[in-house]
Amino acid sequence: MAINIEGLSFHYGAGKNVKQILDDINLTVEPGQITAIVGQTGSGKSTLVQHLNALLLPSGGQVVVGDQVVTSKTKEKALGPVRAQVGMVFQFPENQLFASTVLEDVMYGPKNFGKNDEEAEALAKKALIQVGLKEEFWQHSPFDLSGGQMRRVALAGVLAMDPQAMVFDEPAAGLDPKGQEELLDLLQELKAAQKTVVLISHQMDQVLALADQVVVMQDGRVAAIEAPDQLFLRDRQWFLDHALDLPEPVAFAKDLEDHGYHFDHLPKSVADLAEQIKVQVNWDRVTVPNSLTGGDRDE
Ligand SMILES: Nc1ncnc2c1ncn2[C@@H]1O[C@H](COP(=O)(O)OP(=O)(O)OP(=O)(O)O)[C@@H](O)[C@H]1O
Ligand SMILES: [Mg+2]
Numbered sequence: 001m002a003i004n005i006e007g008l009s010f011h012y013g014a015g016k017n018v019k020q021i022l023d024d025i026n027l028t029v030e031p032g033q034i035t036a037i038v039g040q041t042g043s044g045k046s047t048l049v050q051h052l053n054a055l056l057l058p059s060g061g062q063v064v065v066g067d068q069v070v071t072s073k074t075k076e077k078a079l080g081p082v083r084a085q086v087g088m089v090f091q092f093p094e095n096q097l098f099a100s101t102v103l104e105d106v107m108y109g110p111k112n113f114g115k116n117d118e119e120a121e122a123l124a125k126k127a128l129i130q131v132g133l134k135e136e137f138w139q140h141s142p143f144d145l146s147g148g149q150m151r152r153v154a155l156a157g158v159l160a161m162d163p164q165a166m167v168f169d170e171p172a173a174g175l176d177p178k179g180q181e182e183l184l185d186l187l188q189e190l191k192a193a194q195k196t197v198v199l200i201s202h203q204m205d206q207v208l209a210l211a212d213q214v215v216v217m218q219d220g221r222v223a224a225i226e227a228p229d230q231l232f233l234r235d236r237q238w239f240l241d242h243a244l245d246l247p248e249p250v251a252f253a254k255d256l257e258d259h260g261y262h263f264d265h266l267p268k269s270v271a272d273l274a275e276q277i278k279v280q281v282n283w284d285r286v287t288v289p290n291s292l293t294g295g296d297r298d299e
Helices: 045-049 080-085 102-112 117-130 147-159 177-192 204-210 236-241 248-257 270-280
Strands: 003-012 019-029 034-039 060-065 068-070 086-089 165-169 196-200 213-218 221-226
Touching (some): 003 045, 019 045, 034 045, 034 204, 045 165, 080 086, 102 117, 117 147, 147 177, 177 196, 177 204, 248 270
Parallel strands (some): 086 165
8 A cells, every 4th residue: 555645744833833844745655665764853754654644634735545635624534544554653652552451552453443352352462472572561551661662562552453554653762682673574574565664763774774765854844765775875965964874884885985995886784895895805916014014124
């Protein structure tokens, strides 16, 4: 299920207090692809993605989710199907947890969309296993969990509904390295299952490794939409101007280019970078300084 954003603008407030947040956003996200949204803090990333499942309605323009069109005039009762198809894992997962136990929390979505208790429980357990939250926590209050564990519960709550599209707002925040690794695997599984995946991230290594397209936000506008191996070819100053890091292998390659190295393609990983360096180094011609070999001294 594709999602199309067409001429989207959004503001908070009215009259003199109006605060323009998003301006003329045009964007398509496709099934079977991961779209990364990056950009400076306050650039409008979270506000943008809340339009994908009609949590916020456009002030102008429209969002087309599958065959449903959402505009400023869409009535509340028409939004249910949109919300059922687009799952959202929020930036602060504690904001989306509410039930008295973890299991009930994850069961809520499937029950809300018509599953009976037994079916909902089976789906919830499957999702909790999928996100790696140990069974010993299932009867705990979600609010007694750590940040990383809460994030897993929030994730399970969305997976249990099996939506066509999933939006993750900085999902790695609060996860330990193993949790982050598992999350990346999960995103790739969703992509392989032809889901439409949208990911907000400040971690450019993750973006380079995962994304099919990258949307760069700046001051509520789209500054660029490109595949990562195009985007990261831009010069360093552009990334500084947009408050973005470079992925580590890319930053290193750019440093080497300043010293005469040339890279045929953007290194996707450290291993890729190492391979490309290897073919450029002619070991026979490498001169080792005398100071290192100890020979040829003056004294
Ligand atoms: N409820 C609100 N009322 C008024 N302004 C808001 C509201 N929520 C967000 N904003 C403003 O909208 C702008 C965009 O915020 P948003 O949360 O979308 O940024 P972001 O790119 O997700 O930032 P971050 O990387 O810090 O999460 C900010 O200037 C913020 O102050
Ligand atoms: Mg945000």
